[in-house]
Amino acid sequence: MLPKGTRDILPLEKKRRVYLQNTLAEIFECFGYQPIETPALELFKTLSGKYGEEGERLMFKLLPRGAKFEQLSGLSATEMGQHIEEALRYDLTVPFARFVVDHRSELTLPFKRYQMQQVWRADRPQKGRFREFTQCDADVAGPGGMVQEAELIQLYDWAFERFALPVEIRVNHRSLLQGLAALAGCPDRFVDFAVGLDKLDKVGWDGVRADWAQRQLFIDWERISWMSLGDTAWSAALERYKQHLSEEALAQRGLADLHELDALLHAVPPKHAQLRLDPSLARGLDYYTGCIFEVSALGVELGSIGGGGRYDNLTGLFGLPGVGGVGISFGLERIALALEQLHLFPDSISAAPPLLMAHLGGEAGLRAFTLTSQWRRSGRAVEFYPKEDKLRKQMEYADKSGIRWLGMIGLDEIQNNTLSIKDLKTGIQKVFGQLETEAIFDFVNA
Amino acid sequence: MLPKGTRDILPLEKKRRVYLQNTLAEIFECFGYQPIETPALELFKTLSGKYGEEGERLMFKLLPRGAKFEQLSGLSATEMGQHIEEALRYDLTVPFARFVVDHRSELTLPFKRYQMQQVWRADRPQKGRFREFTQCDADVAGPGGMVQEAELIQLYDWAFERFALPVEIRVNHRSLLQGLAALAGCPDRFVDFAVGLDKLDKVGWDGVRADWAQRQLFIDWERISWMSLGDTAWSAALERYKQHLSEEALAQRGLADLHELDALLHAVPPKHAQLRLDPSLARGLDYYTGCIFEVSALGVELGSIGGGGRYDNLTGLFGLPGVGGVGISFGLERIALALEQLHLFPDSISAAPPLLMAHLGGEAGLRAFTLTSQWRRSGRAVEFYPKEDKLRKQMEYADKSGIRWLGMIGLDEIQNNTLSIKDLKTGIQKVFGQLETEAIFDFVNA
Numbered sequence: 001m002l003p004k005g006t007r008d009i010l011p012l013e014k015k016r017r018v019y020l021q022n023t024l025a026e027i028f029e030c031f032g033y034q035p036i037e038t039p040a041l042e043l044f045k046t047l048s049g050k051y052g053e054e055g056e057r058l059m060f061k062l063l064p065r066g067a068k069f070e071q072l073s074g075l076s077a078t079e080m081g082q083h084i085e086e087a088l089r090y091d092l093t094v095p096f097a098r099f100v101v102d103h104r105s106e107l108t109l110p111f112k113r114y115q116m117q118q119v120w121r122a123d124r125p126q127k128g129r130f131r132e133f134t135q136c137d138a139d140v141a142g143p144g145g146m147v148q149e150a151e152l153i154q155l156y157d158w159a160f161e162r163f164a165l166p167v168e169i170r171v172n173h174r175s176l177l178q179g180l181a182a183l184a185g186c187p188d189r190f191v192d193f194a195v196g197l198d199k200l201d202k203v204g205w206d207g208v209r210a211d212w213a214q215r216q217l218f219i220d221w222e223r224i225s226w227m228s229l230g231d232t233a234w235s236a237a238l239e240r241y242k243q244h245l246s247e248e249a250l251a252q253r254g255l256a257d258l259h260e261l262d263a264l265l266h267a268v269p270p271k272h273a274q275l276r277l278d279p280s281l282a283r284g285l286d287y288y289t290g291c292i293f294e295v296s297a298l299g300v301e302l303g304s305i306g307g308g309g310r311y312d313n314l315t316g317l318f319g320l321p322g323v324g325g326v327g328i329s330f331g332l333e334r335i336a337l338a339l340e341q342l343h344l345f346p347d348s349i350s351a352a353p354p355l356l357m358a359h360l361g362g363e364a365g366l367r368a369f370t371l372t373s374q375w376r377r378s379g380r381a382v383e384f385y386p387k388e389d390k391l392r393k394q395m396e397y398a399d400k401s402g403i404r405w406l407g408m409i410g411l412d413e414i415q416n417n418t419l420s421i422k423d424l425k426t427g428i429q430k431v432f433g434q435l436e437t438e439a440i441f442d443f444v445n446a
Numbered sequence: 447m448l449p450k451g452t453r454d455i456l457p458l459e460k461k462r463r464v465y466l467q468n469t470l471a472e473i474f475e476c477f478g479y480q481p482i483e484t485p486a487l488e489l490f491k492t493l494s495g496k497y498g499e500e501g502e503r504l505m506f507k508l509l510p511r512g513a514k515f516e517q518l519s520g521l522s523a524t525e526m527g528q529h530i531e532e533a534l535r536y537d538l539t540v541p542f543a544r545f546v547v548d549h550r551s552e553l554t555l556p557f558k559r560y561q562m563q564q565v566w567r568a569d570r571p572q573k574g575r576f577r578e579f580t581q582c583d584a585d586v587a588g589p590g591g592m593v594q595e596a597e598l599i600q601l602y603d604w605a606f607e608r609f610a611l612p613v614e615i616r617v618n619h620r621s622l623l624q625g626l627a628a629l630a631g632c633p634d635r636f637v638d639f640a641v642g643l644d645k646l647d648k649v650g651w652d653g654v655r656a657d658w659a660q661r662q663l664f665i666d667w668e669r670i671s672w673m674s675l676g677d678t679a680w681s682a683a684l685e686r687y688k689q690h691l692s693e694e695a696l697a698q699r700g701l702a703d704l705h706e707l708d709a710l711l712h713a714v715p716p717k718h719a720q721l722r723l724d725p726s727l728a729r730g731l732d733y734y735t736g737c738i739f740e741v742s743a744l745g746v747e748l749g750s751i752g753g754g755g756r757y758d759n760l761t762g763l764f765g766l767p768g769v770g771g772v773g774i775s776f777g778l779e780r781i782a783l784a785l786e787q788l789h790l791f792p793d794s795i796s797a798a799p800p801l802l803m804a805h806l807g808g809e810a811g812l813r814a815f816t817l818t819s820q821w822r823r824s825g826r827a828v829e830f831y832p833k834e835d836k837l838r839k840q841m842e843y844a845d846k847s848g849i850r851w852l853g854m855i856g857l858d859e860i861q862n863n864t865l866s867i868k869d870l871k872t873g874i875q876k877v878f879g880q881l882e883t884e885a886i887f888d889f890v891n892a
Contacts (some may be wrong), residue, residue: 001548003487003532008545010552010557011480018481019469025464030822032829034457035464039578040486040534040564041449041506060487063507063530065568073523077516084509086449088486106456108846110832115455118486122511132485144832147815151830158823228637239724258701267812268819353478366713369593374713376476377604383478384597386556386590400554 005123005131011351016339017134019055019349020163020332023114024136027159028114031151033138036113038095040120044087050094050317060120062086088120092137092329100141101318109142109323116332128337139327141314146257149291149310150264152328153275156295156306161272163335164344166298167305169270171234173258173291174309176241179251180227180279184219187250191285192217198282208280229277237277238262257291260388274298287311291330297338305331352402353381354444355421357409358395361388364409371409371419371434380441383409398424405444409434451569451577457797462785463580465795466778467562470582473605474560477597479584482559484541488568490533496540496763506566506577508532509520534566538583538775546587547764555588555769560655562778585773589762592703594772595737595756596710599721602741602752602774607718609781610785610790612744612750615716616724617680618702619737620755622687625697626673626725630665633696637731638663644728654726673725683723684708720744733757739774743784751777751784798848799827800890801867803855804841808833810855817855817865817880826887828853844870850888855880 002008005393009014009017025035038100044061051059061084063069072080089095092115100107116136125131139154153169160167181193196211205221205228212219226244238258245251258277265275273295283292290310297305306330315323339345359368367386372384385394391408398406408420413431421443423431430441448454455463471481493505507530510517518526535541538561546553562582569575584601586594597614606613627639642657649657651667651674658665672690684704691697704723711721719741729738736756743751754774761769785791805814809886811834818830829849831840837854844852854866860875867889880887 001489001492001544002485003489006487008485008549009483010549011482012483014483022468026825027828029799030825030827032827034797035460036457037455037460039448039452039454041452041566041578043447043449046447057512060511060532061509063509065506066503069526072526074519074520077519080515080518086506098447103454103456108843112829120487132487140832145834147811147830148832150815154819263812264451264815267816288629351480353475365593366709369596369710370713373600376600379472379476381478382474384593386586386594387593397554 002261003131005125007130012349013336015349016336016345017332019346020336020339021136023162024116024330025114026161027155027162028138031112031138031155033112033114036096036099037117038089038092038115038116039101040089040118041086042095042098044084045095046098046318047087047090051090055090055121058122059090060088060122061140062080062088089117090121091119092117092135093139096139096141097315098318098324101315101320104320108145110140110144110148110325111142112138112140114138116443120164128333132334134332136330136332137327138329139314141323141325143324144326146260146291147264148326149205149257149261149293152270152293152308152326153261153265153270153273156293156328157270157273158329160295163339165335165338165342167272168274168276168296168298170276170281170294170296171258171261171291172278172281173254175254175257176245176251176279177254177282179245179248179254180252182248182356183245184218184221184224186219189215189217191205193219194282194285197280200280201278223356232277234265234275234277235262240278241277253290262289283307283309284320289313289324291326297335300338300341302334302338305334317387350402353383354403355381355405355407356383356385356389356394356398356401356403358385358398358405359388359409360391364411364414367414368407368409375437375441378437380437395424407440449577451571453576458795459782461795461797462782463778463790465792466782466785467582469608470562470605470776471560473601473608474584477558477601479558479560479722482542482545482561484535484538484561484563486535486547487532488535488541488544490530492535492544492764493533493540497536501508501536501567504568505536506534506568508534528661535563536567537565538563538581539585542583542585542587543761544764545865547761547766547767553587556586556771557588558584558586560584574779577780580778582776583773584775584776585771587769587771589770590772592706592737593710595707595739596714596752598739598772598774599707599711599716599719600714602739603719605776606741609785611781611784611788612720613718614720614722614742614744616722616723616727616740616742617704617707617737617758618727619700620735621700621703622691622697622725623700625691625694625700626670628696630667630670632663632665635661635663639665640728640731643726646726647724665812666860670691671699678723680711680721680723681708687723687725699736707737710813727754729755735759735770737748737772743781746784746787748780751780782830796848799829800849800852801827801853802829802831802840802844802847802849803853804831804837804844805834805855806837810857810860813860813880814853815853817853821883821887824883826883841870853886 045406119135120132120333177194181187181190186193192215196208200208288309289312292309294304295306310326312324314325357368359365372382375382417434418431419429419434467785513772565581566578627633627636638661642654646654669817734755735758738755741752756772758770760771803814803818805811818828821828852868863878863880865880
């Protein structure tokens with residue numbers, strides 16, 4: 001029995017997660033991102049006030065210990081709240097901001113880090129949604145230009161190519177959204193405008209207009225209806241924006257940034273991902289200040305499997321102003337679901353070694369053990385049946401454990417220095433010399 | 447600022463830990479162990495009562511949330527204690543036992559698992575000792591024989607050979623300890639006898655006798671003084687035990703087990719580790735019931751860096767009797783300390799990519815970015831300076847970030863399709879064709 005919303009991860013799923021994480025780590029490092037770790041436990045005052053009222057409610061807080069616990073006795077809930085000292089990480093962004101401030105004398109900016117760690121949120125558990133789950137973030141903290149956005153698009157492109165997962169990367173810029181709000185005549189109602197527009201993908205234009213109306217935002221939407229882009233290619237879409245927003249002061253930074261990004265992506269176009277300019281994309285409006293991204297898997301209904309963007313103020317809340325950055329995250333759990341649904345995990349990932357050495361004990365057992373040991377030491381995964389038993393029992397064990405090949409040394413094999421290997425799936429059996437290691441494992445790994 | 451006893455892990459240390467963990471994972475899998483994960487959060491009732499009074503005190507417990515939190519208001523400490531529902535993992539053994547019981551219908555026994563996860567203990571923090579740290583365990587749950595102990599010794603042997611860390615593996619057996627207690631005339635005072643004897647390494651015979659005396663255990667130690675083995679080789683030491691304990695019924699299982707282990711180790715002797723029979727070794731007396739191991743690094747003062755043994759009852763506390771097993775653990779933090787002190791971490795582990803592509807923007811910048819992208823996509827780690835800047839600034843950035851080589855495309859290089867690479871350590875500079883990728887990275891990785 002486990003706490004609500006938590007779960008065990010069994011070998012096959014764990015190995016698939018390791019595959020995802022190792023692949024991402026390798027790619028992050030090619031792009032110059034370095035791994036760090038922060039503790040699961042943070043001071044409550046570090047996390048408190050950063051995630052809104054709901055976040056505060058869903059945060060896992062630690063019970064004070066020892067004498068501090070005794071002191072809670074008889075207090076009201078509010079008074080008890082003031083004695084909370086520690087809580088579990090709620091995301092990786094706030095701890096990273098705290099990290100940059102704490103280690104500012106050791107870090108050279110721009111500092112590129114990636115981090116794959118668990119976070120805890122006492123959300124209502126749903127299918128595929130847990131109270132303890134893994135986040136996977138890559139961020140650059142410090143100065144830089146649009147080349148960083150181009151790199152992050154390349155990183156997404158390469159990662160999803162490695163996973164063979166078809167994706168679309170949607171790109172937008174806060175300043176384009178602001179320019180659109182101004183063009184639509186409501187620059188002072190920016191948040192309502194953007195929050196309504198963000199639903200375009202789901203509810204269509206009629207839905208967006210209804211949403212705006214409900215917010216008492218009355219827009220002559222004809223003035224911005226040209227922004228329905230459909231499948232318009234990235235560069236052509238950008239041209240249309242340049243044309244319609246050329247007079248909007250608020251849009252100028254966005255147009256210039258995306259122009260620069262366009263030049264970089266022209267030089268090094270994505271090879272795998274579809275890129276789309278999506279002016280309805282909003283994401284965390286109180287956090288991102290420049291370019292924003294969102295990635296969706298094509299061919300599965302999963303929602304977003306990644307996203308990110310540029311922000312101006314990472315560390316201000318911890319007393320270090322002027323440090324901005326740009327970053328992306330990968331939704332590991334959802335990517336795993338997508339690969340599973342589309343059968344894209346490599347077949348080589350298995351919850352058992354390919355070969356079980358069976359034996360009848362005595363001299364044959366000792367010989368089988370010796371061979372097993374030599375194979376393992378040369379880096380081959382082999383199981384050895386750990387006691388004397390009937391051959392039938394040993395075959396049953398292989399079968400139940402998902403081991404396909406059975407190695408066997410009996411009396412004949414001892415005399416001839418040979419070894420029989422049986423494919424339990426096809427029934428095909430072959431005899432090898434005991435030292436023909438390469439041939440044996442070519443057969444087993446075929 | 448972080449909670450007491452917790453810390454951030456910076457890139458170099460994180461990469462060294464990844465190296466340790468990946469190496470161990472690879473070796474575990476060669477031996478047929480499969481990875482699992484259990485959640486950090488367990489039900490309090492799962493952990494409670496398993497670690498003694500001190501463990502209960504040092505456990506990190508979660509605050510109830512929402513209405514359940516309100517209900518604590520006004521309660522006494524004892525009453526509040528009854529409302530605790532969740533706690534953080536305190537070790538990996540109890541969660542593994544719970545795992546085996548929860549998943550017994552999905553697992554085939556013997557089930558071999560490894561697990562590398564964090565645990566939390568509110569111990570007094572000390573140098574190298576934290577409240578959040580990583581445990582690394584490999585266990586077989588279910589039936590099997592001495593071949594499992596032999597495998598675990600081989601696994602230790604190979605792992606420490608991979609790390610090039612000289613180690614001694616001490617081996618003992620609970621039944622030998624019981625036989626010695628009987629021979630010394632105090633079979634009914636076994637725990638006091640063993641706890642005293644366990645200190646032999648640290649305090650010598652005089653110390654052990656003083657300890658026994660203090661426990662009112664008066665032993666004519668001459669009857670067991672033959673057990674001072676010093677450097678006696680494994681097989682010779684075992685012979686001496688067989689001789690002196692041949693009449694002790696309690697020692698018979700131990701002698702038979704070690705005799706079998708001796709035959710297996712004769713067939714496949716350790717190649718790297720020193721093996722020693724150490725009849726003073728006790729370890730968790732209420733847990734282990736057969737063979738026990740302990741590993742120490744030679745040449746550094748660190749205490750134990752690993753240990754384990756055989757136990758009869760893994761899952762009884764969770765209502766599943768009859769499942770025993772055998773397992774070992776690696777002390778990751780201490781192994782990391784040992785490798786650091788002895789300079790045994792590979793030099794290739796670095797907190798920065800080897801090469802920074804510098805550039806002066808414009809066409810040269812775009813060309814440099816294109817090359818960087820191609821290199822990254824072919825799996826090479828390269829940093830790209832993310833904005834236009836003076837070359838001096840870019841060199842400074844490389845220097846501070848620990849990047850040794852600086853790539854550079856200027857006007858000459860654009861014209862000639864070349865690329866200059868400078869070794870910032872030696873000052874040596876070479877010019878390459880832009881497409882001579884192999885030659886460039888041979889130079890950089892030399």
